[in-house]
Amino acid sequence: MELKATDFEGKQAWFHLEQLxxxxxxxxxxPGNEQAKDxxxxVFQTCSGTLSESRGEMEVTGTEPIQIENIWFRFAPEVKKHRLLLGTHFDTRPWPDREEDxxxxxxxxxxxxxxxxxxTAILLELAxxxxxxxxxxxxxxxxxxxxEPLPKEFIPVGYFLGSxxxxxxxxxxxxxxxxxxxxVIDVVGGKEGKVGLEQSSLSRSPRWSGRVQGAIDKLDLLSLKPPASYSIWDDHSAFQNAGIPAALLIDYDYPYLDTLQDTLDKCSPDTLRDVGQVLLQVVINHSNNPMK
Ligand SMILES: [Zn+2]
Structure with missing residues (x-):
């Protein structure tokens, strides 16, 4: 079946976000983390592919060991070359430590x-x-x-543990x-949000980021913006450190980040749809001509 970016409608993603x-x-x-994993x-159990385990304990100096569990799904697991990985984190910040008060x-x-x-909602609809x-x-x-399971003084050693x-x-x-x-996508659903690549994606994985930017430019959607000037660590960093071309799409200017106001009414189905369409375009490009 011929795929096109507009096949991603965003309605299911919004439904998933409401559930989450x-x-x-x-x-x-x-307990909510367990419910989200279930x-x-x-959702993945209704999809044709393989759901695998990715769990274990991570040690961070100065804290108790942290039990983590990623949810890992593979299409066409028998193909061992040039695979594309799409990722996001599903855990939430334990404390609102960017509140003014x-x-x-x-x-x-x-x-x-x-x-x-x-x-998470976008990747579930995409699956x-x-x-x-x-x-x-x-x-x-x-x-x-x-x-982001620990207080800010643990940045970066106590962060990005799942990836x-x-x-x-x-x-x-x-x-x-x-x-x-x-x-990797993160903070990609804000109402009137503007999502783009950050700088470490471009500097460390220029060819791959160029391809992602090409998909963004081709679709020319309201919720996307040109690459940002800031550089941040996130779940793409571990892949970069392992030599895998890796990029991050994020709206780091989302005003409610790490606050009690990061609620459903600050999000928009339109942003989920636009970002989902970019990801689907990236997947289409990958299926025609994978990164080698
Ligand atoms: Zn995040």
Whole structure:
């Protein structure tokens, strides 16, 4: 079946986002985190591909060991070369430590509709769509746990634990070179949000970022913007460090990041749709001509 970017409608993504936020806070180790994992597994179990385990303990000096579990789904797992990996984190920030009122910095209550919810919702719709229309594309979808489980003084060693565990395990088993490219999305659902590549993507993975930017330019959608001047660490960093071309799409100017206001009403189905269409275009380009 011929795929086109507009096949991604965003309605399902919005439904998934509503479900995810209904579980409440989803920080690593919380009941909502467990519910989110069950929910993602239930969606992937309806898709034609392989759901695999990616879990374990991560040690961070100065804290108790952290139990993490990524949700890892593969289309066409038998293809071992030039695979594309799409990823996002599904955990939410345990505390609203960007609230102006510092007395709120150690209370709970971050819902993470945009940060943690939006990327997860988009990748779930994408999985269902590809499963129906084109399940033979060599593609991994990974929902990372523990992107931001600890206070800010642990940046960066206590962050991005799920993606680092995933990359560490693939390196250990000699499978990291199966990936030709990786694209991570984070904070991609804000109302009137503007999502773009950040600088480390361009400087460390220029050819791959150029291809992603090409998909953005081709579609010319309202929720996308030119590459940002800032450079940030995120779940793409572990892939870059392992030598895999990796890029990050993010709206780091989202005003409610790490606050109690990151709720569903600050998100928009239009932004989910636009970002989903960019990802689908990237997948289409990959299926015609994978990164080598
Ligand atoms: Zn995030």
């Amino acid at each position: 936020v209904s579980f409440g806070e989803r920080y690593t180790g919380s 929910y993602m597994r239930s 510092e007395s709120l910095h150690r209370v709970r209550g971050v819902i993470g509709a945009c940060d943690g919810g939006s990327g 269902t769509l590809l499963s129906e229309k084109s399940p033979n594309i060599p593609l991994d979808i990974v929902m990372f746990d523990a992107e 680092r565990k995933f990359v560490f395990d693939r390196v250990k088993e000699g499978a990291i070179s199966n990936y030709g490219s990786a694209l």
